[in-house]
Amino acid sequence: MLYDIQTSSPIPIYRQIVEQVQRLIASGQLQPNDDLPSVRAVALHFAINPMTVSKAYSMLETAGSIVRKRGVGMAVAYQQNVSSTEDKLELLRPSLEAAAQVAAQLGIPTAEAQALFLACLQDTKQKEKGESYE
Known part of the structure; x- marks a missing residue:
């Protein structure tokens, strides 16, 4: 799985996802148009509430880090400036x-x-x- 979620961490799970995606993008491990794991896949893998994953993805979308691909899911947005x-x-x-x-x-x-x-x-x-x- 792309993420390393620590359910025992004091950092909220949605925040862990947001920060990890931002770091993966900044490091170049995630490139523009790379698909992210689906909300359902992440929720099942870590046995967490799908709304938690959805919240993280929504925050990333609002920040312009990821984009919604109709019928496919979420993907990394094109970033003009390399970190x-x-x-x-x-x-x-x-x-x-x-x-x-x-x-x-x-x-x-x-x-x-x-x-x-x-x-x-x-x-x-x-x-x-x-x-x-x-």
Whole structure:
């Protein structure tokens, strides 16, 4: 599945979908006219309410990130400007701010938090080498 939904996360599921689609578009993993998984497929795969997925897709459509294709579903909209590194970093910032807050609340020293972040980056890259997007 294209998405990695964490039902135990404090981040609402619809927001997880929105942010993941935005990141996939910004990174070039989703290209213009690429079809998104249907509302029904996402809801069934993650055992979530279809209205949650629909809400996320509606927000993405309103933002101009995706378009509705009659009789087919949703697809990535044509984006004139390729996301710059600065744009990508701004998409990353909220997640890092949340992680920094958790680290501070737990009293984890900065160097240890940074080391863990680097380890997580390496783990993710290793997982990506063995997986492909559907």
